[in-house]
Each structure stands twice: as C-alpha cells, then as structure tokens.
Amino acid sequence: MSIHTHHEGEHESAYDVGLLGNDAHWAFGTSFEDPLAGVDTTVPDGVDPGTLAAYSLMLGDDALVLSHRLSEWCSRAPDLEEDIALANIALDLLGQARLLLARAAAADPTLVPALPTGSPVPAEDALAFFRGDRELRNVRMAELPNGDFAETVTRVLLLSVQRLAVLQRLSRSRDAVLAAVAAKGVKEVTYHRDFAGRWFLTLAQGTEESHRRLVAALAGLMPWWDELFTTHPVEAEAAAAGVGVDPATVRAEADLVLDHLLATSGVERPQVRPRAGVRVDGQPRTGRDGVHTEALSRMLAEMQSVARAHPLGRW
Amino acid sequence: MGVKAEWPLYEVFVRSKRGLNHVHVGSLHAPDDAMALRHARDVYTRRNEGVSIWVVRSDAITASSPDEKDPLFAPSGDKVYRHPTFYDIPDDVPHL
Numbered sequence: 001m002s003i004h005t006h007h008e009g010e011h012e013s014a015y016d017v018g019l020l021g022n023d024a025h026w027a028f029g030t031s032f033e034d035p036l037a038g039v040d041t042t043v044p045d046g047v048d049p050g051t052l053a054a055y056s057l058m059l060g061d062d063a064l065v066l067s068h069r070l071s072e073w074c075s076r077a078p079d080l081e082e083d084i085a086l087a088n089i090a091l092d093l094l095g096q097a098r099l100l101l102a103r104a105a106a107a108d109p110t111l112v113p114a115l116p117t118g119s120p121v122p123a124e125d126a127l128a129f130f131r132g133d134r135e136l137r138n139v140r141m142a143e144l145p146n147g148d149f150a151e152t153v154t155r156v157l158l159l160s161v162q163r164l165a166v167l168q169r170l171s172r173s174r175d176a177v178l179a180a181v182a183a184k185g186v187k188e189v190t191y192h193r194d195f196a197g198r199w200f201l202t203l204a205q206g207t208e209e210s211h212r213r214l215v216a217a218l219a220g221l222m223p224w225w226d227e228l229f230t231t232h233p234v235e236a237e238a239a240a241a242g243v244g245v246d247p248a249t250v251r252a253e254a255d256l257v258l259d260h261l262l263a264t265s266g267v268e269r270p271q272v273r274p275r276a277g278v279r280v281d282g283q284p285r286t287g288r289d290g291v292h293t294e295a296l297s298r299m300l301a302e303m304q305s306v307a308r309a310h311p312l313g314r315w
Numbered sequence: 316m317g318v319k320a321e322w323p324l325y326e327v328f329v330r331s332k333r334g335l336n337h338v339h340v341g342s343l344h345a346p347d348d349a350m351a352l353r354h355a356r357d358v359y360t361r362r363n364e365g366v367s368i369w370v371v372r373s374d375a376i377t378a379s380s381p382d383e384k385d386p387l388f389a390p391s392g393d394k395v396y397r398h399p400t401f402y403d404i405p406d407d408v409p410h411l
Contacts (some may be wrong), residue, residue, distance in 0.1 A: 085357040171399070191356075195353055
C-alpha cells in the first residue's frame, strides 16, 4: 500500500481519506501502490452500516487468524525459501486484515473495543488485539493449530480456493472500499493458491512419506470445508444489499477447482463428515457466530498479550 | 523422512523496472524449475525489485575458470584503442 505522504495532484491515499492512521515512517521504498487511492469510504445508500461492518470483520478475521498461524512458521519452515514464502503470504493476509478491520471500524465505530483515554492504538489494531475469541468471526479452519508442512500447504490451499472465489465476486461490491480491497486481494490470493497448489502436487507425487502426510492433512482438514460455504445471516444480508458475497454461491466453483487439483495429484477426496457447529440455545453455532475451537483462545493469548499489557504503548 | 536429499541449486536473474537487462541477484534451492521461479519471486522480489525473473539450474551454466583469467582477460588490458575515449561526446547524448 502507498505509504508516501500526500503530494499535490496525487490521488488520495488510504491515510488521506482517514481510513488508516498515517504511518509514513514505515516507508523505505518508492512506487508503492495504494489499494484505496481515491476510493469513496462513505457507506453506500440503503446499506446497514452494522451489516457492512460485521461482514468486513468476517473476511478480515479469516485473514488475520490465518496470517498469524502462518507467521508461527517464521524461522521453523523446512527451508529458507519456504520460510520466506510463508511469511510473504502471512504479510499479504495481514494487509488484507488491516484494511478490512479498518473498514469495519469506519462503518460501525461501536464495534471497536474501548481503550484507556490517551491510547494511540488505531481502530483496526483495537479490533485485532482487544477482542476476545467469542468476538472473532473467522471460520474455524483458519484457527486450527499448525501441524506439519503438508498440513499448512493443504490449509492454505483450501482457504485460498474459497477466498479467491469470494474476492473475485467481491471486487464488484457496491461498497467501493470492499471492492478495492478485494481487487487487491485477488492478485495476492491467486498467488497463494498457486503456491499451495504446486506444493500440494509436489508432496502428493513426491515420496511415500510426503504422500502419506499430505493425505493425512487433507483428511484432517476436510471436515472443516463445509463451514467455508455455510451462509451466515450477516453474509446473506450483505449479499442481498449488494456489498457482500454469499459463500454458498461459490461452493460449486471451489469444489471444481479442488477436485481438479486432487485428480491431477492422484489424491482421492476423503469421505468425511462435516464438523458440526456447537449447539448454543438449540442452534448450531460456528466460527462466524464467534463459537470457536479452544485453539483460538490459546492463539489469541499469545498474539494479544503484548498489546493488552501496554494499551498506551507506541510502536 | 529418511534420506534428506539436497534440492538442486538455481541462479536467479531479475529485470528491474529501471534496468534493461536481467541481472544476477543470487541463488536458491528448489525442487524443480517451477518452484524455483516461485521461490525467486518470494526471496528476491518482495520489495518491488522486479518485473521479470529468469532462473536456471546452476549446473547448466558453463563458467570460466579463475585459472584461465590471464589468457582470457589480460590481452584486452592494453588495447586502449578499443575504448571510444578519443571522441568528444556531445552533451545531448547521455547514455553512450
């Protein structure tokens, strides 16, 4: 994203339009591109700001949580090249999360956790670091603890297949911000899917051991696949208002992409029962409802501890 | 895994936005050509350095030997007339 300061004649940046605080001190290079240059941040007519914000949180939390799981590989990947590749993907997703959480906060400021007076924490950081697990809206597949490299490759593949299909449609959102974030994200997630797909194929056709690990990873993750395409009421409302995408509408395309890769790799789709939601008040609740596996609260405890200990800190 | 076989080494060449040529930027390991290209993208172009990448297996490169330095390169050392230094360059010809 563009981090350079405003010059006359340039488009407005995400910072100028007030969506993000100015952090020009991070910029060391030139010719960065700003995904939100000149984008109108007003909520479109007829759209409930609360729905837009809740929907933005869902997409943002998927990216935030997977990003953190991938960042846990840092310094531990099988090779230097893989270490950097996973960190790059994590950073792409963190960038998407930042814009989406900032979008949520701008549309509905009441979502942002209250912080002590004088706290310099920007709204998107408050959402990332000061919400509990029940307030996060990511799908549960993103939060599962890391397994081996085959498990991470498979997880990035499955989540990227779904996310790319969603973002491609979201780039036509009536909300100009979501459309711009999606257009930027399509390029990134296309690479993530390609990277994971190539590794999936390589491991499937590699050694007996790599094939065994890949098949085990797929069997462990596929029960969480259904949840990626289960429509939450917020997603239905956002889709009806023309600002969001109903994930059920991308299911057929995602299955087609996955089955094609499985066939190419010589791996059978495991016959597994979808992981059910947790019954709360008689209704099955899943990640989109804020009902998560216990892995998420452990992850957040580590991810949020420094920010929560220093709510007045400047970084 | 039993035997840890080393991935082959690749040399990476990147063409920047500003330059005209692909320039050697370093090397990396990868299991095959396609992954080498992706690794090169991840390792060498993450700060907006490039618009095009070449990778080639290091063992496909034929290189001159340091032992051949004198016969290969010393003879050109005194051929000063091969340099266009005896011409006056007009001010409006910047890239000669």
